[in-house]
Amino acid sequence: MSKVAIWAQLDAKPGKEQEVEAFLESAQPLAEAEPGTVSWYAVKIGPSSYGIFDIFADDAGRDAHLNGEIAKALMAKAEELLAKPPSIHKINVLAAKTGGTQATAKARA
Numbered sequence: 001m002s003k004v005a006i007w008a009q010l011d012a013k014p015g016k017e018q019e020v021e022a023f024l025e026s027a028q029p030l031a032e033a034e035p036g037t038v039s040w041y042a043v044k045i046g047p048s049s050y051g052i053f054d055i056f057a058d059d060a061g062r063d064a065h066l067n068g069e070i071a072k073a074l075m076a077k078a079e080e081l082l083a084k085p086p087s088i089h090k091i092n093v094l095a096a097k098t099g100g101t102q103a104t105a106k107a108r109a
Contacts, residue, residue, distance in 0.1 A: 001096060002038045004062050008052040009045070009087040010074075016081045017048050023077060024050060030069045036061020039098070048083070055093060062090065 012020040024042035031040035031054070039055040056062040065071065066088075078085060 003093045004056045006054045007089045010050040011083045012048040
């Protein structure tokens with residue numbers, strides 16, 4: 001089981017919620033192209049709060065992600081879209097249950 005992860009919390013500026021959601025949806029293909037990224041989730045927590053949860057094969061995969069295209073794009077848009085800088089935490093998964101197929105909310109809707 002991969003245990004190396006990241007939790008990032010994003011708070012949209014008022015009126016920028018749809019743009020943050022569009023940004024997160026557009027990042028999925030970038031995450032899929034990262035060989036060290038095992039799982040990648042973009043979530044909506046509240047009306048203007050969002051999160052990104054990633055699991056990596058190892059520390060090298062996590063470091064590659066933190067220096068990769070999603071991180072660069074997020075930081076380039078942060079001042080425009082976010083009420084404050086993203087809160088990014090390197091975390092470790094203690095236990096997990098995985099399975100199922102990959103799908104987006106739009107595909108299931």
